[in-house]
Amino acid sequence: MAIVPMKRLELYGLVEHKSSFLSELQRLGLVELIGPVGEEKGLATEEEIAEKLRQVEEKLGEINRVLAIFERFAPQRPNFIEQFAGIKTVLTWEEQQNYIARREEAEKLAQQIFAAEKEHGLLEQERLKVEREMLALRPWAKLDLPAEEWRGSRRVAILLGSYDREPRILAEALTEAEVPCIYRVIGEDENRTYLIFFCWRDGQAEEILKAKGFVPSRPELTAGTVGERLVVLEAAAQELEAELTRVKETIESMADERPFFQTLYDYWYNQKRQVEAHRQLLMGKAVFGLEGWVPAGQAARVEKVLAALKLPHYLRISEPQPGEEIPILLQNTKVITPFEKLVEGFSYPRFDEVDPSPAIAPFFVLCYGMALGDAGYGVLLAAICAVLMSKLAMGPGGRKMAALFILSALGAVFFGLLTSSIFGYSLFNGVFNVIENPQLLLIVSLGLGLVQLYTGTIISAWMSIRKGDWAEAIWGKGVWLIFLTGLLLMAGGAQIGLGAYAQQVKYGTLAAAILLVLGNTRGKKGFGAKLKAIPGGLLTIYGSVSFFSDVLSYSRLMALGLSGAVMGSIINLFVKMTWGAPIGWIFAIIIFVIGHALNFGLNLLGAYVHSSRLQYLEFFNTFFTGGGRPFVPFKIENKNIFLKKEREV
C-alpha cells in the first residue's frame, strides 16, 4: 500500500572491496545505512577517513573558489522562475562522463583561473593608486611652475595650499600685516580654492595665513609640472584599463568551463559522501560489515546488483524486529503522488499509521477549486505549470509541486464551470452564481467540511480495526458519528423534510450520547473506576463543539471564493467602463490584464495556504498525528547539475 514495507539488510565483505561495494550502493540509491553502535571502530580507520575527507574537501574548496570567481566575473542571471526553482546546469549522461574523465585537468585550469584573478586584483589595486594620485593632482592641473621652482628664491617665498573661503580675505590679512604678496588661484573643487602665494620671505606670511585657516599643501611631485605628470598618469590609467578588460575577458572566456567545474563539484561531493559512509561500517581486520534498510520490493534488485560485482560477500535480508524505528517511504499511484508533497510538508506518518495522501487528494482539489473558483484562472494556472514542467529542469520535488498545482487547477476549472465564472465573466447559466447566492456557497463549503471530517473519522475507525481494536472503532468512532449526525438532524432536520421525525431524532441522539458516555467506561475494572470514567465521557460529548468549530473553519473557502469573484467582477466593471471611451480599449486591456494578474496571484496563494491548512489542522486532527522518519537512502546527489535522463541502473 501507501507506506512501503522495509527490510533489514546486512552485508559483509572483504575490507579491500569496501569502496567498490559502497560506490555500487550509492549508485543504486536504494539503501539507507545505519551506523554501528560506537566503540567497535578502530582509531586507525578514523584517521584514514579523516585524511581522505581532508583531501576531498580541499578539492571541493578549490572548485568552490573557481565557481565563486565565475559568479563574480560572469554571473548567471536567474529568471523569475529560476529564483523559485534554483539554477541547474542540464547535462546529458555522456557529457557528465566526459567531464568526469577530464578531472585531472581541473587542477591546472583552476591554477590558471586563480592566477588570472590574482592579476586582476593587482591591476585593480594599481589602477586605484593611479586614480587616487590623479584625483589629488587634478586641482593643481593649471600650476605650470615646475616642482624644482617651488622652493622660491632668496627673497621671495612660495606658499602653496588651499582655503575654504574667499582668497581675498587672506590677501587682505597679509596687507594688514604689511607683508608684500601676490597670489593666484590655481584651481577649485566643490568647497576649496587652491592657491599659490608669492610673499616676501622676511615677513611671517605662513603663520599669518595659517591663523586665517589657510591649509598649506603641495602636490606630491618631485620634478616637472603637474600637467606633465597628469599626462603620464592618464596614459598609465588607460593602459591599466585595457589590461583589466583583457584579464576580465580571459576569465569570462574561462567561465565557459563552468559546467565542467560544476560537474566536478558534484562528483567530489558524492565522493565525500562515500568516504563519510565509511564511518557507518563495522570494521574488522579483514572483513567489514554494514547494516541498513531497503524497501522490501527492491531487496531482490540490490541482491542481484551486488552479486554482479563478483566479489566475495555475505548478504542477509530480514524482517524488521519489533520496536525498531522503521524509516518511511511513501509510494502511490501517479495521480496521488503529488499530494505526498503536502504530507511531507506536515510530517511523515509513523509506520503503524496510514499514508494520508490518497485521502487528502480529492479534498484538496475540491478545496482549492472552491477557493480559486474561476475556470479562467484554473486553465491559466494549469497552463503555467505545464509549461514550467516541460521547460525547466526540475527535480522530483519540483515536478511533484507542479503536478499538484495542475491537479488543483483542474478543481478550479470544475468549480468555475459549475458556477459559470471565467475570468469573472458569467457566459452561461451555471448551477448557481457565487455573488448572487453566497449562502449556498457557504452551505457547500461547510458540507464539504462535514464530508471530509466524517471521512477522517471513518479512516480513524478503520485504523482501529486494522489494529484489531474493534471496540474502539464501534464505541469510540461509530457511536460518535451517529451522535454527530443526530445533532445535525436536530438542528437542520426540519429544512430537509424530516420535521415529522423530530422526536425520534431527539431520542436517538440522546441514546447515542448515553452510549458514548458508557463506551468511555469500557475496560475499566470495578464499579468505582467505571463511575470515575463518566466525567471523561461527558467531555467526549463536549468534543462535538470542537468538531463543529472545525466544520465552521471550512467557511474560509466561501470567503476566498467570494472575494476572488467580487474582485474579478469589479475589474470587469472597470474594463466595461473604460471600453466605451475613445481609445479606451487600450486602457481596458491594461486594466484587464494587470487586474486579473493581481487577483490571480493573490487568490492562487490564498487558496494554497488555506486549503493546506484545512488538511493539516482540521482533517489530520481526526486521524493523523505523524512523526515518522523519512527514508534517506545513500545515493548520488547533484547540487549543480541536472542529468537529462537518469541512467538506467
Add this chain to the structure above:
Amino acid sequence: MELGTLYAFLGVAIAVLFSGIGSALGVSIGGRLAAGVVTEDPKKFGQTLVLTALPGTQGIYGFVIGMLMVFKFAGMGGAIPVEAGFRFLVTGLPVGIVGLFSAIYQGKVAAAGIGIVAKRPEEAAKGIVYAGLVETYAILSFIISFFLYNTITL
C-alpha cells in the same frame, strides 16, 4: 449631507481605511526583512515575495466589502435612510478593524517565516502556513461583514 448618507459613507471608509492601513503595515514588516535577505542572497526573491505578499489580502477584503457597499447605494438617487446608513456603518467595522490588527500580526509572522527562507529555504512552505493561520480571523470577519451587508435593503 443627510445623516444616513454620512453613516453609509463612513461605513465604506472604515472598511477600506483600516484594513488598508493594516495591510500596508503588514506588508512593510515582511518587506523590510525580505529586502535584507535578498541583499545576502538575491536568489531568494521569489520565496520572500510570497511571504511578504500574504498580509496584503486583508486590504482586499476591506476593499471588496467597501466596493459592494458603494455599488449598493451608487445607483440610488437622493439621501440614504438613517437605518440603512447605520447598517452600512456597522457592516464596515468587522472587516476594517479585524483586518487592521490581523494584517499587522500576520506581517510579523510572515517576517519570521522569511527567517525560515533565509536559513532553511527548503522549509519555506511551513512559514507560509504559519502566516496563513493568522488570516483565519480576517476571513471570519469578512464573512460576517458580508452577511451583514446582505441584510441591507434600500
